[in-house]
Amino acid sequence: LGPRINAMGRIGSADVALDLLLADNKVEADRLAGILNSENRNRQKIEAAILEEALSKLEREVNFKEHCVIVLAEDNWHVGVVGIVASRIQDKYYRPTIVIALDGDKGKGSGRSIDNFNLFGAMMDSKKYLIDFGGHEAACGLSIKRNNIDKFRESINKYAWKNIAHEDLFPKLDIDMELDLSELTRDVIDGLEALKPYGPENRCPVFSSHGVMLRNDPRFMGKNGIKMLVSHGDVTCETVSFKRDSIDVPRQGQILDIVYSPSINSWQGIDSIQLDLRDLRINDG
Numbered sequence: 001l002g003p004r005i006n007a008m009g010r011i012g013s014a015d016v017a018l019d020l021l022l023a024d025n026k027v028e029a030d031r032l033a034g035i036l037n038s039e040n041r042n043r044q045k046i047e048a049a050i051l052e053e054a055l056s057k058l059e060r061e062v063n064f065k066e067h068c069v070i071v072l073a074e075d076n077w078h079v080g081v082v083g084i085v086a087s088r089i090q091d092k093y094y095r096p097t098i099v100i101a102l103d104g105d106k107g108k109g110s111g112r113s114i115d116n117f118n119l120f121g122a123m124m125d126s127k128k129y130l131i132d133f134g135g136h137e138a139a140c141g142l143s144i145k146r147n148n149i150d151k152f153r154e155s156i157n158k159y160a161w162k163n164i165a166h167e168d169l170f171p172k173l174d175i176d177m178e179l180d181l182s183e184l185t186r187d188v189i190d191g192l193e194a195l196k197p198y199g200p201e202n203r204c205p206v207f208s209s210h211g212v213m214l215r216n217d218p219r220f221m222g223k224n225g226i227k228m229l230v231s232h233g234d235v236t237c238e239t240v241s242f243k244r245d246s247i248d249v250p251r252q253g254q255i256l257d258i259v260y261s262p263s264i265n266s267w268q269g270i271d272s273i274q275l276d277l278r279d280l281r282i283n284d285g
Helices: 002-011 014-020 026-061 082-093 119-125 146-163 186-193
Strands: 070-075 095-101 106-112 134-135 138-145 207-214 219-221 227-230 235-241 255-267 270-282
Touching: 002 026, 002 106, 014 026, 014 227, 026 070, 026 119, 026 227, 070 082, 070 119, 070 146, 082 106, 095 134, 095 146, 095 219, 106 146, 119 138, 119 146, 138 146, 186 255
Parallel strands: 070 095, 235 270
Antiparallel strands: 095 106, 106 138, 134 138, 207 227, 207 255, 219 227, 227 235, 255 270
C-alpha cells in the first residue's frame, strides 16, 4: 500500500489514503484500497508519458559537453510526478537533473542530484533566478518564472562545472563485503532489516558474490524488469532487477559476479531469499 498511498498525495487528494488508514471495517478498507490501486495505475501512466516526452526533449536539447546539470521544462507536465521523472533521468544518465512543470508564466520543478554534488548549494548560487526553493544536498524543489529558465540553466551549469570533478560523473558502487550465498541466512537478513530505515546517511547494505551460476534464461518483466535464478553450491536464490537496460543480460549456464542487496520475499505464505541486483559481470574466465 505504501506506493499507492504516496500516489494519492502526488496526483490527487490524500483524503482517500487517510480514510483508508482510519477505516474500521474490511469492506470499507477494501473499497478504498481499490481506489488507491486505480489512482496508482493512473500515476504510473502519467509518469511514463512524461518520462518519454522528457527523454525525447533531452535527446534534442541537451549537449553533455555543455550541460553538466540537466534542466528540462515543458507545459502540461504534472507537477506531482516531475520528481520521480527527474530521479529516473538522473539514474539513466547520472547527471544532476531538474524537471520543471510549466503553467502560464511560472513553473514548479523538482531535482535529484548525484554523489559529491550539493544541489542545495547550487540552488543558493543561482537563487536570483528563482522565485522560491528548498531541499538538501541530494534533492530540491523550486518555483521559477518561465522567462528565467534559460538563465537558470546557464547559471547552475556554470556552478556545476566548477564544483564537479570529471570522475564524479561516473557512478560508483560501494560494496560492503563479499559473501557466499550460503551465508545469506534468515538471521542475517533479519539483522539487516533492523538497520532500516535506509537513506542518504544510512545506505542499504550492498554485497557481492563471485562465481555464481545462472540456472535459467532470464525472464523479462514489464519494460525494464528482469528475474533469474543464481546458484552457488547447493544454494539457489532468486535475483530481481528493474534496471535491465543498465546491465549485460546473461544466458543460462554462464558464471557471474553479482552485486546485490538481499531481502525476504513473501509470496502465497512462503518466504524466500531474494537478491535486489545492483550490477553483474559475466565471468568469462
